[in-house]
Amino acid sequence: MPPVPPKSKSNSAIAVEELRKLIFSGELPAGSDHLESELAVRLGMSRTPVREAALLLEGQGLLKVRARKGVRILPISIDDMIEIYDVLTELESMSAAKAADLRFGSEDLQTLEDTIAQMETALSDGDRDAWAAADDAFHTELVRLGGNSRVVSIVALMVDQVRRAKAVTLYMRPLPTQSNKDHRSVLDAIAAGDAKAAHDIHYAHRAAAKDVLINLLRQNRLHIL
Amino acid sequence: MPPVPPKSKSNSAIAVEELRKLIFSGELPAGSDHLESELAVRLGMSRTPVREAALLLEGQGLLKVRARKGVRILPISIDDMIEIYDVLTELESMSAAKAADLRFGSEDLQTLEDTIAQMETALSDGDRDAWAAADDAFHTELVRLGGNSRVVSIVALMVDQVRRAKAVTLYMRPLPTQSNKDHRSVLDAIAAGDAKAAHDIHYAHRAAAKDVLINLLRQNRLHIL
DNA sequence: GTATGCATTAATGTATACATTGTCAACGAC
DNA sequence: GTCGTTGACAATGTATACATTAATGCATAC
Numbered sequence: 001m002p003p004v005p006p007k008s009k010s011n012s013a014i015a016v017e018e019l020r021k022l023i024f025s026g027e028l029p030a031g032s033d034h035l036e037s038e039l040a041v042r043l044g045m046s047r048t049p050v051r052e053a054a055l056l057l058e059g060q061g062l063l064k065v066r067a068r069k070g071v072r073i074l075p076i077s078i079d080d081m082i083e084i085y086d087v088l089t090e091l092e093s094m095s096a097a098k099a100a101d102l103r104f105g106s107e108d109l110q111t112l113e114d115t116i117a118q119m120e121t122a123l124s125d126g127d128r129d130a131w132a133a134a135d136d137a138f139h140t141e142l143v144r145l146g147g148n149s150r151v152v153s154i155v156a157l158m159v160d161q162v163r164r165a166k167a168v169t170l171y172m173r174p175l176p177t178q179s180n181k182d183h184r185s186v187l188d189a190i191a192a193g194d195a196k197a198a199h200d201i202h203y204a205h206r207a208a209a210k211d212v213l214i215n216l217l218r219q220n221r222l223h224i225l
Numbered sequence: 226m227p228p229v230p231p232k233s234k235s236n237s238a239i240a241v242e243e244l245r246k247l248i249f250s251g252e253l254p255a256g257s258d259h260l261e262s263e264l265a266v267r268l269g270m271s272r273t274p275v276r277e278a279a280l281l282l283e284g285q286g287l288l289k290v291r292a293r294k295g296v297r298i299l300p301i302s303i304d305d306m307i308e309i310y311d312v313l314t315e316l317e318s319m320s321a322a323k324a325a326d327l328r329f330g331s332e333d334l335q336t337l338e339d340t341i342a343q344m345e346t347a348l349s350d351g352d353r354d355a356w357a358a359a360d361d362a363f364h365t366e367l368v369r370l371g372g373n374s375r376v377v378s379i380v381a382l383m384v385d386q387v388r389r390a391k392a393v394t395l396y397m398r399p400l401p402t403q404s405n406k407d408h409r410s411v412l413d414a415i416a417a418g419d420a421k422a423a424h425d426i427h428y429a430h431r432a433a434a435k436d437v438l439i440n441l442l443r444q445n446r447l448h449i450l
Numbered sequence: 451g452t453a454t455g456c457a458t459t460a461a462t463g464t465a466t467a468c469a470t471t472g473t474c475a476a477c478g479a480c
Numbered sequence: 481g482t483c484g485t486t487g488a489c490a491a492t493g494t495a496t497a498c499a500t501t502a503a504t505g506c507a508t509a510c
Binding site for chain 3: 236
């Protein structure tokens with residue numbers, strides 16, 4: 001028997017997954033419109049689950065359902081990026097401070113440590129994709145350690161919204177060597193139980209990342225993604 | 226003709242509104258289960274729009290759709306309240322700081338001023354409901370002035386989730402005289418363009434409000450609402 | 451030539467019939 | 481007596497037919 005018994009997922013759930021893939025891969029480009037019926041054919045199911053998936057993704061800010069015009073994949077403007085990074089800066093810094101207050105032992109911080117190691121390896125290999133994946137994992141683990149499930153959800157939503165834009169700029173920006181030092185400093189502050197340092201270092205880290213990204217987008221006239 | 230031409234809203238949108246009303250009024254109590262078909266009959270429409278509304282409200286964290294068990298109105302625990310207040314504290318303080326940086330003139334701050342006046346009036350009248358409404362309006366206006374539309378949305382979501390719990394405690398807590406002083410101090414800091422003061426005062430305000438609420442709930446053994 | 455209005459039509463919004471699946475209870479075996 | 485299996489049922493998940501509505505294009509009048 002299969003290792004994971006096929007475990008039938010609902011078509012609705014499949015539609016959500018598939019649509020997310022299509023959006024993040026760029027097969028459904030930002031700004032493009034798609035009729036429910038087209039998407040239904042494409043995913044091999046009826047309109048109902050596609051419609052439900054679209055409604056869900058609308059709630060997540062990835063697309064907009066427009067009567068008689070199909071769903072529009074939402075583009076991200078520079079202003080959107082600023083908004084999102086401001087939220088991420090705030091909530092991640094808060095998480096870093098809370099994590100420090102929680103006095104985690106080194107085993108609890110192992111995952112965070114691992115993601116940093118992965119980033120360092122990726123950096124010396126010049127493997128930007130691996131670095132981006134590890135960076136993602138670092139930030140996800142950081143907010144998880146913060147212990148606030150709502151912050152975890154909100155951050156995940158925000159990260160999804162900027163996912164495409166980050167992919168575009170990944171190969172445009174200089175190798176993020178400073179970024180790695182920041183990550184380690186944040187970890188050290190959390191391990192030391194120094195909430196204020198963890199907060200402030202991470203805050204500065206995110207603010208710098210935001211500036212780099214925004215300037216990159218402006219310089220390259222990438223006002224919409 | 227009517228000032229607002231009847232402007233037919235979709236049943237789906239009506240279902241969302243009605244369900245929200247039913248949840249906030251307590252007619253659908255926290256923790257209770259309701260079949261889609263029951264709700265459909267109750268709202269006088271078919272299952273489809275009810276189902277879509279339920280999916281939307283699930284995304285907003287107000288209820289959970291459970292296969293073959295109906296939708297469950299989500300109760301709020303003390304831990305949930307702590308999570309939510311932590312998010313509110315962070316994002317509202319950030320908004321206060323941004324608002325101060327934006328150097329609004331007194332006309333721009335008029336609405337905020339008005340809500341404070343309403344709170345003062347309500348307080349001297351001992352009208353708790355009016356006070357709560359004005360308090361709500363103050364916080365809403367504050368995040369609006371912060372200029373980050375995502376923060377506005379997130380805060381609205383969080384406020385909705387604690388709405389029932391706040392209603393329960395409204396008549397239990399002492400009259401919030403300190404709260405009003407805080408509000409005015411925040412406004413003054415924003416008007417003066419002092420971002421750090423606006424941030425810190427509001428942060429302390431929210432932290433105090435959280436403590437009052439949590440202690441009230443604990444003392445009254447209201448662990449679930 | 452332009453503007454207005456009507457008709458067409460295409461797409462969503464809704465209802466409903468049907469398929470699928472998890473739950474519960476009854477029955478039987480151990 | 482308890483545990484497991486089976487089957488009926490009930491509620492959701494899905495498909496599809498239909499109603500509604502707004503956009504588009506064409507015709508007609510000015």
